[in-house]
Amino acid sequence: MISFKNVIKKYDEKLVLDTINWDLKSGHCYGLVGPNGSGKSTILRLISGVIESESGTVTVDDQSIFDNPQIKNRIFFLADDPYFFPQSTMDDMKNFYKRFYPKFDDNLYESLIEEFKLDPKVKINSFSKGMKRQVMIILAFACKPDILLLDEAFDGLDPRMRFKLRQFISQEISESDILVIISSHNLRELEDICDHIALINNKKLQMDATTYEVQDLYHKYQMVFKEPFDIEHIKALNPTYVSGTDRIFTVVFKGDNNEAQQALEALNPLILEEGDVSLEEVFMYETEESEHA
Numbered sequence: 001m002i003s004f005k006n007v008i009k010k011y012d013e014k015l016v017l018d019t020i021n022w023d024l025k026s027g028h029c030y031g032l033v034g035p036n037g038s039g040k041s042t043i044l045r046l047i048s049g050v051i052e053s054e055s056g057t058v059t060v061d062d063q064s065i066f067d068n069p070q071i072k073n074r075i076f077f078l079a080d081d082p083y084f085f086p087q088s089t090m091d092d093m094k095n096f097y098k099r100f101y102p103k104f105d106d107n108l109y110e111s112l113i114e115e116f117k118l119d120p121k122v123k124i125n126s127f128s129k130g131m132k133r134q135v136m137i138i139l140a141f142a143c144k145p146d147i148l149l150l151d152e153a154f155d156g157l158d159p160r161m162r163f164k165l166r167q168f169i170s171q172e173i174s175e176s177d178i179l180v181i182i183s184s185h186n187l188r189e190l191e192d193i194c195d196h197i198a199l200i201n202n203k204k205l206q207m208d209a210t211t212y213e214v215q216d217l218y219h220k221y222q223m224v225f226k227e228p229f230d231i232e233h234i235k236a237l238n239p240t241y242v243s244g245t246d247r248i249f250t251v252v253f254k255g256d257n258n259e260a261q262q263a264l265e266a267l268n269p270l271i272l273e274e275g276d277v278s279l280e281e282v283f284m285y286e287t288e289e290s291e292h293a
Contacts, residue, residue: 001026001179002047002147004205007056009042016042018203020056024181024196026146029173031194031211032183033283038200040183041080044149047181048077060147073100076145080152082136090120090135094142101143109142115164130156141168148172150182154189166193187280197279201287214282219257221264223249224271237263240285252277252285 002024009017049065199207241252253260
């Protein structure tokens with residue numbers, strides 16, 4: 001549905017994205033992660049058609065996005081710092097967006113207002129940051145886009161609202177086969193909802209995989225020895241990460257799980273247990289690995 005082909009983006013002379021090739025399909029939720037300044041927001045702006053790349057193409061269904069209103073009205077970009085007209089109410093913003101989104105669903109709009117318990121007649125500038133975020137979430141879903149772009153979507157929302165947002169996203173993907181891209185530093189939230197993860201790092205698309213593939217990339221073990229054990233014997237196996245002292249250690253390997261387990265078993269630990277690796281840990285290991293490459 002969305003395709004990046006050899007995309008290069010600069011701001012003045014500063015290179016921000018370098019030769020990005022990436023294909024995204026409808027009916028999926030993509031988590032977009034990366035260090036600060038890595039180009040995540042630039043990716044979203046390219047998809048929304050707000051900016052244009054220096055070279056390469058960004059297309060939706062093989063059509064260019066930039067300067068293409070027929071494609072843009074299928075895309076909704078909820079930016080990190082959403083803009084509202086001065087003195088506007090929710091209903092004012094609804095009427096504005098209805099001019100550009102022909103599939104705007106008034107019934108869904110009313111239903112979401114009731115769900116979020118917001119007054120559409122009150123001026124938005126009197127709302128808190130979290131309430132303003134809720135306003136844009138309501139408008140985003142009511143516009144019925146085919147592609148929904150969320151930049152730090154969970155920022156400012158309380159736990160109940162974050163849960164509801166995850167529900168709405170899952171429901172829209174299931175019922176309308178939309179494509180959702182969420183850029184966030186809250187990797188725990190992404191684990192709960194995304195089925196694909198893309199890592200932007202050093203101006204490149206460093207990783208593009210399903211959530212299952214990402215979590216299966218690294219393997220973490222807890223080791224307990226009967227007697228004090230020299231950590232250097234574990235380091236000699238070239239793990240991605242190792243910590244601990246005396247008898248208890250945590251070890252992380254990247255790659256073949258069976259090979260890692262056999263190598264650790266050869267050290268004759270009293271206990272060897274495999275644990276889960278979080279998306280946050282994968283992010284840390286991947287970015288550190290690229291720094292030392």
